[in-house]
Amino acid sequence: MGNGSDRWSFGVGVLMGTAEGGFIVNMQGMFVLELPGPRILIMVKAQIITLLPSNPAQPATELQVGIIGIVDIDFGRGQLTLGVMLNFSIEQVLAITLPIELYFNWNNPSDWHLWLGTISQPASATILDIVRGSAYLMIQGNELDYSKFGNRVPQFLRNKKLQGIAIAVGLEAAILLGSEGAGVYLKIAAGCHFGVSFSPFLVVGNMYFEGKLRLIILSIGARGSFDVLVSQISGTNDLKVYIHGEVCGSIDLFFFEISACIGLSIGDETFDVEPPKLVRGVYLQSFSPVLTNGQGTQRPIDASLGTAHNMKDGPLPVNALTVPIDSVPVIQMHAAPLLDSSFEANSFVKSPGTYSGTGGSIQLSDEVKINYTLKSITLLENNSTYSDPEGKPPSVWRIDRPQNGSPTDTSIDLACFSRVPTTAPHAIERSTELNTNVTVRWEDACKNPAPPSPVLFTFCEQKIGYSANGWTLTGIPKPDPDGTVRTQPVNNVMRIYEPQSVKKFGLFDVVLSEAGYGGCNAAKVLGIDKLNANIPPSREQQCFKLIRKIKSFETNPLLIDKSIKIYSASEKNSFFNSISGFIKHNQLNPFKSPYQTHFEPIKETIALSIKEYHAY
Numbered sequence: 001m002g003n004g005s006d007r008w009s010f011g012v013g014v015l016m017g018t019a020e021g022g023f024i025v026n027m028q029g030m031f032v033l034e035l036p037g038p039r040i041l042i043m044v045k046a047q048i049i050t051l052l053p054s055n056p057a058q059p060a061t062e063l064q065v066g067i068i069g070i071v072d073i074d075f076g077r078g079q080l081t082l083g084v085m086l087n088f089s090i091e092q093v094l095a096i097t098l099p100i101e102l103y104f105n106w107n108n109p110s111d112w113h114l115w116l117g118t119i120s121q122p123a124s125a126t127i128l129d130i131v132r133g134s135a136y137l138m139i140q141g142n143e144l145d146y147s148k149f150g151n152r153v154p155q156f157l158r159n160k161k162l163q164g165i166a167i168a169v170g171l172e173a174a175i176l177l178g179s180e181g182a183g184v185y186l187k188i189a190a191g192c193h194f195g196v197s198f199s200p201f202l203v204v205g206n207m208y209f210e211g212k213l214r215l216i217i218l219s220i221g222a223r224g225s226f227d228v229l230v231s232q233i234s235g236t237n238d239l240k241v242y243i244h245g246e247v248c249g250s251i252d253l254f255f256f257e258i259s260a261c262i263g264l265s266i267g268d269e270t271f272d273v274e275p276p277k278l279v280r281g282v283y284l285q286s287f288s289p290v291l292t293n294g295q296g297t298q299r300p301i302d303a304s305l306g307t308a309h310n311m312k313d314g315p316l317p318v319n320a321l322t323v324p325i326d327s328v329p330v331i332q333m334h335a336a337p338l339l340d341s342s343f344e345a346n347s348f349v350k351s352p353g354t355y356s357g358t359g360g361s362i363q364l365s366d367e368v369k370i371n372y373t374l375k376s377i378t379l380l381e382n383n384s385t386y387s388d389p390e391g392k393p394p395s396v397w398r399i400d401r402p403q404n405g406s407p408t409d410t411s412i413d414l415a416c417f418s419r420v421p422t423t424a425p426h427a428i429e430r431s432t433e434l435n436t437n438v439t440v441r442w443e444d445a446c447k448n449p450a451p452p453s454p455v456l457f458t459f460c461e462q463k464i465g466y467s468a469n470g471w472t473l474t475g476i477p478k479p480d481p482d483g484t485v486r487t488q489p490v491n492n493v494m495r496i497y498e499p500q501s502v503k504k505f506g507l508f509d510v511v512l513s514e515a516g517y518g519g520c521n522a523a524k525v526l527g528i529d530k531l532n533a534n535i536p537p538s539r540e541q542q543c544f545k546l547i548r549k550i551k552s553f554e555t556n557p558l559l560i561d562k563s564i565k566i567y568s569a570s571e572k573n574s575f576f577n578s579i580s581g582f583i584k585h586n587q588l589n590p591f592k593s594p595y596q597t598h599f600e601p602i603k604e605t606i607a608l609s610i611k612e613y614h615a616y
Helices: 146-152 432-442 507-514
Strands: 008-017 026-035 039-050 063-074 079-090 094-105 112-116 123-127 131-140 143-145 161-163 166-179 184-198 201-215 218-232 239-253 256-266 279-285 304-307 328-333 361-363 369-371 395-398 412-416 471-474 493-496 558-560 564-566 574-577 581-584 588-602 605-615
Touching: 131 143, 143 146, 143 166, 146 161, 161 166, 161 184, 161 201
Parallel strands: none
Antiparallel strands: 008 026, 026 039, 039 063, 063 079, 079 094, 094 112, 094 123, 112 131, 123 131, 131 166, 143 161, 166 184, 184 201, 201 218, 218 239, 239 256, 279 304, 279 328, 328 412, 361 369, 395 412, 471 493, 558 564, 574 581, 588 605
16 A cells, blocks of 8 residues: 555565476566556566576576566556566676667657667677677657767767657677786777667767777777768758767877877768748638537538648649538648738738747757748639638637647647637537647646746766867756746757867967967866776765674775775774874874774674774
């Protein structure tokens, strides 16, 4: 049962295994039902193969094949999630891990994805603890935003978004020969990441390699990266290609280091797209003012009577559709446009006003924004411009989208000869669907617009040192106040680069700048290089068992779970310091840091005693 009196959870579990003891197949399963919702959770953990070792006293870990699966059916949110984790391992020989996730939102059919690994958690394989590799395949039905997958995303891709149906694929591999601890080793790594979207057509990618040969005091290294962006030129079938690459080499000989880089750039990073057409179609809607049940038998209620013929497709067909004179022309548009100042003067209908305050701007991606402007709407009557002597008829915007619809769905309709802002005012009776339509149309009508949001920009995860192409920063916007609405997301991308005159600096200028002399000083990022610095990981609580069996001699320091070192003093009233050695008790001040440690025998175990002291 849940914490609240109105929330309940029911669960049942099962444990099964084969007759010989569960070494061939053993399974743990659980079924959970949550109310309200309802929500159904099915969890299964199966170990399919476990080969027993020759010595029964040893654990059965030489060969294992396991599956962990979760099925989450949430009727309240209208979504289905299926997650599977496959593991195959042969101890010290081979280890393979494959995460799979399938998601589907039945309230919004375009919101789905199939992930065979992800950028942040790829499928991985390790061979003989020497060769390591990882890969992923991501298919997204709505939008793939690289910024949501953490720091494993290459710098070039972090601000990229792939609209519509998108595919992302990546492969990485690394090999280590020798011993890093001994200072004699060869380390090589390479990888590639590519993504493609089809509306608009866009291909982005990154490839890199790095290698290092270490021979005690001599180190030779090389690294390189290449960024690729391919887009379709607007209005044509031609492709625009951007390639930027950099290759660097270095030699480290104990007391000094020599390094140099060369770069290559083809084209520019900006790209053209073919904007979607503003008008998607026109249809004639049946006007049926149904007031009571039983009416509307002579014509459809709020239904489409037929689709308009595009004159660019040829002359009118002979069997043209005949409709009632009170039919409502409805223009289907890709997005709400900005109305020109002379729209009403040049159109046969009154102006409906600019919808939603977007100003006709639609953000296709972080790099692309398009503007629609509607100048006029003309109606021809017997090849002559229609005009009404009693005044222009009304027009109204209609937006009927799912409540949890796709953020890329910007479609809207413009109904002429009508003041009704909904598509089906009579066909949909009192129902959940009618409530949803009212919510989507009017939920933000009384909310205040969100104020300008400050954005925090930092150079975290940026390349240390100089960058001839500048830096792209992704900021963190301040959340909007409660009760406000924002029609477009905050622009949180900042491009930092130097003027062209300052950008042209050479190696000699860099040397003069580092030596403290004048010259053309190029911009650079100062910070700690994570690849070469020993930065402690993020803090998290861990529990270590300090119970040890009695031994004649114990290592100093004592290593616990390969994570923590404990130094023990040679006598009770002394403290071991890794820099100055043993410190006597008369040099310590009680009840301050650091700690004094020693072992004390307690029956068959040795307990670790820790006291707090401070060194003068």
